[in-house]
Amino acid sequence: xxxxxxxxxxxxxxxxxxxxxxxxxxxxxxxxxxxxxxxxxxxxxxxxxxxxxxxxxxxxxxxxxxxxxxxxxxxxxxxxxxxxxxxxxxxxxxxxxxxxxxxxxxxxxxxxxxxxxxxxxxxxxxxxxxxxxxxxxxxxxxxxxxxxxxxxxxxxxxxxxxxxxxxxxxxxxxxxxxxxxxxxxxxxxxxxxxxxxxxxxxxxxxxxxxxxxxxxxxxxxxxxxxxxxxxxxxxxxxxxxxxxxxxxxxxxxxxxxxxxxxxxxxxxxxxxxxxxxxxxxxxxxxxxxxxxxxxxxxxxxxxxxxxxxxxxxxxxxxxxxxxxxxxxxxxxxxxxxxxxxxxxxxxxxxxxxxxx
Ligand SMILES: [Fe+2]
Numbered sequence: 375x376x377x378x379x380x381x382x383x384x385x386x387x388x389x390x391x392x393x394x395x396x397x398x399x400x401x402x403x404x405x406x407x408x409x410x411x412x413x414x415x416x417x418x419x420x421x422x423x424x425x426x427x428x429x430x431x432x433x434x435x436x437x438x439x440x441x442x443x444x445x446x447x448x449x450x451x452x453x454x455x456x457x458x459x460x461x462x463x464x465x466x467x468x469x470x471x472x473x474x475x476x477x478x479x480x481x482x483x484x485x486x487x488x489x490x491x492x493x494x495x496x497x498x499x500x501x502x503x504x505x506x507x508x509x510x511x512x513x514x515x516x517x518x519x520x521x522x523x524x525x526x527x528x529x530x531x532x533x534x535x536x537x538x539x540x541x542x543x544x545x546x547x548x549x550x551x552x553x554x555x556x557x558x559x560x561x562x563x564x565x566x567x568x569x570x571x572x573x574x575x576x577x578x579x580x581x582x583x584x585x586x587x588x589x590x591x592x593x594x595x596x597x598x599x600x601x602x603x604x605x606x607x608x609x610x611x612x613x614x615x616x617x618x619x620x621x622x623x624x625x626x627x628x629x630x631x632x633x634x635x636x637x638x639x640x641x642x643x644x645x646x647x648x649x650x651x652x653x654x655x656x657x658x659x660x661x662x663x664x665x666x667x668x669x670x671x672x673x674x675x676x677x678x679x680x681x682x683x684x685x686x687x688x689x690x691x692x693x694x695x696x697x698x699x700x701x702x703x704x705x706x707x708x709x710x711x712x713x714x715x716x717x718x719x720x721x722x723x724x725x726x727x728x729x730x
Pocket of ligand 1: 538544545548673
């Protein structure tokens with residue numbers, strides 16, 4: 375697409391820009407909880423976190439308390455349970471009164487997916503509609519296991535976290551990525567949109583040894599994943615799956631306000647890992663994605679700064695998503711695709727979200 379002037383911007387196609395109000399409005403935030411988070415499939419935990427029969431985890435979707443229980447034959451999810459339990463194990467038959475079971479599926483590398491929707495129109499497979507295909511052979515061939523969990527509560531809008539996972543020009547902010555990754559293959563990576571607002575980013579070969587003190591990750595990988603590859607799945611409305619050589623990471627957002635988000639991070643290896651393999655995966659994971667790694671905290675600082683500039687009461691801005699570069703890494707196709715789905719689900723125009 376040629377460069378655009380004032381006239382061509384006025385004649386813009388839809389969702390080439392969003393209003394900063396989408397990141398700051400209390401009204402929009404409340405609508406998102408109701409119309410998006412209470413409707414979609416949410417990857418809440420990994421099944422390895424409830425290994426034994428009777429193991430459970432608690433979580434929330436759209437401020438509703440959720441209980442996820444390993445029943446042996448299957449994993450089940452409940453809402454608002456009146457549970458009197460002891461940590462780690464409960465007697466389901468004796469203590470759960472007045473519970474309502476929710477739709478729950480284990481899918482895509484053993485994630486436990488739950489929806490508050492009492493009548494979901496799609497299965498998890500239909501909802502994700504191919505977005506996981508690029509990493510399916512790597513995450514579904516062997517049982518995986520969570521080895522890392524940490525969370526961050528950040529004063530920013532949850533969509534800014536998803537944005538940072540789906541746009542790649544902020545990669546210039548990461549020194550580690552610049553030295554280990556900026557090669558011809560990197561710039562040829564493609565953003566591939568799927569239905570329901572999901573996008574994935576195709577792989578390239580990372581040169582880990584370009585960074586002082588880092589080692590090549592080729593020796594320890596995931597099943598069917600060529601050495602030193604890096605795939606990303608950005609799942610609407612705020613879940614990210616990141617496969618980088620020998621370590622796999624998932625991010626999950628829980629919006630707590632227009633300007634507050636809880637982000638949960640998990641790291642995964644294979645259940646069959648030897649002790650040495652697991653230690654290597656943990657080292658590789660933490661050296662990039664741990665709280666003191668070379669990447670993740672930089673993203674957190676970035677989105678906290680963005681949040682500061684877009685709080686309620688700040689001047690409304692028009693944020694362009696107008697870069698067209700044949701779907702390659704700096705094309706904003708992923709952002710346009712996401713905000714098209716977002717606007718459709720909320721029934722608003724992202725450029726004028728508060729218009730009557
Ligand atoms: Fe980043």
